[in-house]
Amino acid sequence: MNSKCEETPYFLGQRDQFVPRGLVTAHPLVIDRALGAEMWDVEGKRYLDFVGGIGVLNIGHNHPSVVAAVQAQLQKLSHACFQVVNYRPYLDLVQKLCKLVGGEEAYKAALFTSGAEAVENAVKIARAYTNRPAVIAFRGGFHGRTLLGSTLTGMSQPYKQNFGMAPEVFHTPYPNAYRGFTAEMALQALKELLATQVAPERVAAIIIEPVQGDGGFLSAPAEFLQALRGLTEQHGIVLILDEVQTGFGRTGKWFGFQHAGIQPDLVTVAKSLAGGLPISGVVGRAEIMDGPAPGGLGGTYGGNALGCAAALAVIDTYERDQLPARGEQLGARLRKGLLGLQVRYPQIGDVRGTGFMLAIELVKDDAARSPDAELTQQLIDEARSGGLLVIKCGVYRNVMRFLAPLVVEEEQIDEALDILEAALARVLG
Template structure:
């Protein structure tokens, strides 16, 4: 029995089925954009821990920062006594965010960030309603799951959702939903289910993550800002997957040149350590009472030290520009695949910075093929490449490599993807 097989047997015995992993391999080591499993096989990582490892695995500057902090203290609990790394991270977030007079608070997970965004929006406005979008993903805890706009597998068989949450179709013309259609649905919601004066906030991913890496159209985001201003509604940007240089801007909403009221952050901020946060206008954030925000591990000192290194690396290694160049390279290669007749039908190629996706279709080139997509992902693993399926119909492959990926690893990853895409390979 291999090490991977042994660990799989142990996992099945010790861990519930709900805590699933995409693949039956187990990580043993990771460096940069390469991962080695428990049997010593090497993979090019085009998933980056679900867009977490934007500065790559085990970056020496992140490791050094965490090691140095560990030499001082690992935990004292911010609710008991504050510490400089927490303050420094908030200062950097406030500086980076496209929000005037911003303040920030730290959490541990992205779900905490989105739930606290809703809590603050409700406190600040005194209103109960929250509007989210179909295809969205905002977390797995109760309220975050209620916000999430995709049923399988997250919301399936769940008996109760939080009240006061409404969903509007996210504009994806390829799905038959234009910007105009989405705005009409929002207006219909205001007339049929909840008045705008009862809505505390509208939460949107500027680029949907689990929904398929669809970018919210610029004009649509700007129109949402106008609607929010008109009715006193707060605009909440969920940047947990799209932030920290992933799209070629520090935050994806910057592409629309819109100032949100609140920004939820997470994933890449901690360089692989658990950290999340919420940035917002001071006048909104200060409506909360002392002690009402945070948690025992929120803003852990080790995670804060890692985050400060991440901020520095984004600047020092020009990762905004690198994100664009990596994404452009990927899209060019994907267009080449789409033009070939010896690979599975590839289309709907899209991407903002290094948040790139494509879809797999049946032979008619139009019908989504989730089975072939899953087979492709498994074949990619066999070839030594990590990618992740996602999307409304489960037929999207998202590619989110580290922004520090070398040209050599990028080329090798594309070559492995090419082999996985071969029609006869996927069908096996």
């Protein structure tokens, strides 16, 4: 390589040669460094990062508190495996998580490595506690890429393909106000499922995202989550809130379920828990968490000491800087800008989300408001050319989602909106 302009093609050639086609990368970039809400590629071009590692970097890239905590922990202990010995960062972190989720109630937590692993273990825990086999998930939901995770996921492509499915999993519709599917209709559909496909006494758990992530940033109305909580209590079903993407300030509160004023039985956490280091967890009522017998839970890297140290620094920074509340403020600013663009461009059929977890749905100019996946991809590509990174989601891949870090500056939100507006003008004229 003789110059920087030759570096990207070289690295992308490496990718084509050595990375399987099943692993897709949204943007044809090779990133060299990042800080806060900005990234620079190997050629030195700057980008506003409104993807945040798909919701992993609510605290931003390379936050100094996280970097310092990991460096300090690395000098003491990098890994020991919690199934072998106890170590303080793990114990301190599970205590923090139990207080954040359960308050003064008796809660326990177990740590793992990925969001999908947390989901799998939440299901194991629910099945062990109830001695029931079935799990109900929602259409459009996303719960990971493992066999059970992809079975729970309520989208056929690209996640299911020909991989097969785990047994005893059922799906029911999720509320979608834009498409006229109300909370009442979703609740009735769930009751019909329980009456026709799987009896309540066979259901171990219902798992739901308070705001669907990959499914298109649809928010579950508070009344729906409240009714769901009542139904699960009535039938002895464990209610699992998948907060892998919605957790840690993304919706304007610590966790998305808090908007509905309910208390779940189990909560899965990952993504923004540790500022980019791989760690996840299941946090739940002590009696339910104790459902599996000794040896039923674990994993070699679960609760790695470096990840625990990072997570403790993230939580401390959130508390010190009141980042969940900042997320609500930033979300209001971004929402106002997106609504302004919607007025000028009717192809933006819907602006939705909760807190700083926002998205726009792109539709065609027809009576059905048909999903426009082609336009969505064109806008993503044009935005990248202008220096803004965003990605798509939704069952039909026609939703553009925004997951900027909670440390983003207001001026950077305005800059991102300007870039998006210019992209709309170039694509739509």
